[in-house]
Amino acid sequence: MGSRIRAALGLAAVACLAAACSTTPAKPSAAGGGTPSGPPSPSITAPLSPTLALTSTSTLTSTPPSDGGGVMSPPLIVASIPPVSIRGARVAELSSVGGNSPFGSLGYQPPEIAVYAGGSVLVGSDFWFQLPQADLQTLLSGLRKDLAGQPAVLTPVGGPAMPDVGDTVLGVQTTGGGYQTVRANALSRRLSGGAYPAPVVAAYNALEALKTSKASQSQTNYVATAVRLAYECPLSTSSATQFWPDGLPAPTHDRGTGCPEMVTVSGDAVVLARQACLVYDSALQDGSAAREVPYLAENGKGIRTCVWRWALPDEQGH
Numbered sequence: 001m002g003s004r005i006r007a008a009l010g011l012a013a014v015a016c017l018a019a020a021c022s023t024t025p026a027k028p029s030a031a032g033g034g035t036p037s038g039p040p041s042p043s044i045t046a047p048l049s050p051t052l053a054l055t056s057t058s059t060l061t062s063t064p065p066s067d068g069g070g071v072m073s074p075p076l077i078v079a080s081i082p083p084v085s086i087r088g089a090r091v092a093e094l095s096s097v098g099g100n101s102p103f104g105s106l107g108y109q110p111p112e113i114a115v116y117a118g119g120s121v122l123v124g125s126d127f128w129f130q131l132p133q134a135d136l137q138t139l140l141s142g143l144r145k146d147l148a149g150q151p152a153v154l155t156p157v158g159g160p161a162m163p164d165v166g167d168t169v170l171g172v173q174t175t176g177g178g179y180q181t182v183r184a185n186a187l188s189r190r191l192s193g194g195a196y197p198a199p200v201v202a203a204y205n206a207l208e209a210l211k212t213s214k215a216s217q218s219q220t221n222y223v224a225t226a227v228r229l230a231y232e233c234p235l236s237t238s239s240a241t242q243f244w245p246d247g248l249p250a251p252t253h254d255r256g257t258g259c260p261e262m263v264t265v266s267g268d269a270v271v272l273a274r275q276a277c278l279v280y281d282s283a284l285q286d287g288s289a290a291r292e293v294p295y296l297a298e299n300g301k302g303i304r305t306c307v308w309r310w311a312l313p314d315e316q317g318h
Contacts (some may be wrong), residue, residue: 081221081223082223083223083224083225084120084128084222084223084224086116086118086120086122086128086313087116087117087118087120087313088116088117088118088120089116089117089173089314090114090115090116090117090171090173090179090313090314091115091116091117091136091140091172091173092113092114092115092139092140092143092171092172092173092207093111093113093114093115093169093170093171093207094111094112094113094168094169094170094171094204094207094208095109095110095111095112095113095114095168095169095171096109096112096166096167096168096169097166097167097169097183098163098166098167099163099164099165099166099167100164100166103230103260103283103307106230106260106261106262107262108228108230108262108280108307110122110124110125110309110312111124111312112124112207112208112211113207113208113210113211114312115131115136115139115210116313117173119131119132119133119135119136120313121210121215121216122222122312122313123211123216123219123222125222125228125280125309125310125311125312126221126222126281127219127220127221127222128219128220128221128222129215129216129217129218129219129220130215130218131210131213131215132215135213135215139206139207139210140172140173142202142203142206143170143172143203143206143207144172144174144175145199146199146200146202146203146206147170147172147180147182147199147200147203150182150197150199150200151182152181152182152183153182153183153184154182154183154184154185154196154197154200156184156185156186156190156195156196157194157195157196158193158194158195159190159193159195161185161186162185162186162189163185165185165186165189166185166186167183167184167185167186167187168183168184168185168186168187168188168204169181169182169183170182170183170184170187170200170203170204170207172203182200182203184196184200187200187201187204188204191204191205222310223310224310224311224312224313224316225266225270225316226264226265226266226270226310226311226315226316227264227265227266227269227270227273227274227308227309227310227311228262228263228264228308228309228310228311228312228315229248229249229262229263229264229265229273229277229306229307229308230260230261230262230306230307230308231251231253231260231261231262231263231304231305231306232260232292232304232305232306232307233253233255233259233260233302233303233304234289234294234303234304234305236303237294237303237305238290239290239293239294240294241294241295241296241303242293242294242295242296243295243296244295244296244297244298244304245272245275245276245295246272247268247269247272248265248269248272248273248276248306249263249265249269250297250298250299250301251297251301251304253301254301255301255302264311264315264316266316273306273308274308276293276295276306277293277305277306277307277308278291278292278293278305278306278307278308279307279308279309280307280308280309281309283307289305292305292306292307293305293306
């Protein structure tokens, strides 16, 4: 989502058609590991539109809890921004993995550039534009030539590894229908000096150039019919825990190094996820932990926080 739209959203916004929403407390699990002390989690009771929910002048108020407090939902309106339909498999990409960035080990961050067979180009999970078929074929032809014969993982020449920076991944669909990836540590910082082969640098530059191409000047906001969620596992929290949101898939991983997990949701759960979880771009900012709501997962899984972004075409249904 772009900054203009994101500023209007509000993380607690939920699209309600004809007053079709209510909030009721989720039932705590018998093995929940504690009693949440925050306000009740939202419960969706009627089908909702997956279109954007933007701030308006209509106000909705939830049923007050027994202690006399109240949970006030922000003003709402439903905007007619239809989901984007992107066809075909992914045929090229520029992405990053690892490093000290949030979600680096989970692989949740979207590619910087993802190109699809029909010519659609996604920039992160925020924007998209259409590449002319002639330009698409030129791009793919060049990438195949530049990456041909390169190993899956490159070792830089004349410099130490930069694990804090992470690795750049270049990908292209081969002429035989396979998909080749080449991974290089801190490639964007080692484009000169001969640290990596010149053809690999050329492939990187070709994908990076899409961001400022003529076609990119017509880019618009990317909206999908599904969202991709990341569940994180904080050891502690300064905020009061809340019941797990009714309607969101419950975490399945136990606590430990493999605790974080991802899940894609669609339908009514899209609106609920956008209400209950922190949007991805905000999660990358300093101090984001203070804005994340800690939920007490069911079945004794402990505390979780959640982040959402629009699901990429090849993530929907996974």
